[in-house]
Amino acid sequence: MADPIKLAYFMAVKEGASYLGGLLVTDTSGIPTDFRYTEPITPTRLQSILYGKSLEPHLKEEVIQKTLLKELKAPPDLFILSATELAGGWSGDAKYPVLAVQKSQEAPLGKVGEAFRAGPRELLLQLADGAAPLRVIFAASVDAMAQEQAVVKLLEAGYHMDLTEPLERVTAALQSLVVKEA
């Protein structure tokens, strides 16, 4: 029996002057199997000045994401983040495909499982009958072959779960943690 697919959902939020991130690992039903989050990081004024615009990407990708991934016992099959984060120039890691999933307003494709390639790194994926297809955007580090493998896993998981929903859950959990610690 093949190992169950592990989907890792990463989200980093800014609450006030602090940054914190969370990593949720789910099975293909969306049931959480692991969730870790970082302590809030509050950059000093000097750090904010010295890092400038690169502060936020550096914090999210180099500090928060890598710290959380180190805590995982096994690498995930797919590393999913929001389209906004990916558009910010996420380099990703070669160990696992990094991608963003987004609900689209496009007309449904022919049948479930059909894919339409909208660009070298972007495709539409029909996961449910009659529903709008899911927009999948891959990071620049994911080559064509890795994209094909990732699509197979997305189709399998998308049959049982809403692939975009866990990101909302991570955001809600982080916000509740911030409120609790405040």
Place this chain on the structure above:
Amino acid sequence: MFGKVKDAMADAAETLRQAFSGLKVVEVEAEPFQLRSQTSQALAAAGRAGLEPPAAACREMCPLREAVEGRSLEAFEARLQAESGWARWGAEAEVIRMMPLEGGSAARMAVPPLPRQARVLGRLEPPVRPASRRWLEPVARPNLRQLSPGLGAVGTRFGMQAMLSLAVPIRGEDIQSLPKGLWMRYSLQLVRGTGENVRNLEVLGLFRVPRKGVADLRHDPARGRLLVRLEPSALKAPRAAFILARRKDDGGLVSCFVEDP
């Protein structure tokens, strides 16, 4: 090379200058011209007898000399005088002979070294510069502080408790796509489990939920999904097919786990 030749020529010129600087110069003072006058004798006048000659005072004129007053008038006597002053002037002209140069005793003189750098004379003195005075106290050297801009390591926390407090949506499977035999099997188990008449039941969906550890369960009819709140024990529990149905007569919800063949 050219510089050495130039220095040697300069040394030789200085040597010559110093050698001739010691020559004696005989200064011959020319005698002033002196006019020598000759006293001419007084004219003598020869008296003639007969008439008393009128007495007349005669003054002897001495040229450039004091005049001698004559007491008596002497008779003019003409005398022939010859003036050879010009000849004498020419003869008495003294010829001044220059002393010939004498060779001095040769002596070795120490030639002082020439200065390496010529002194520039007559140079305009630069205008007097105003003396600057520092009126600002020098800024003290600041202490150096090191502050690493690195963001350092960040701690992580296990947050499953927080995550389990959120409802997990579970999407229903498409019943229509199930094999008919399998669906008949599920329907039978539903009737057995709920005790309801199959005609009175409206199946809302088939969901795969953990067999245990489900703390709360709600149906989201708009999206056809179940919202379940799980306990930690649910994470490792096996998943089972779960059928949710609604009674048609009173709208109540009934459910049961069904066994997969």
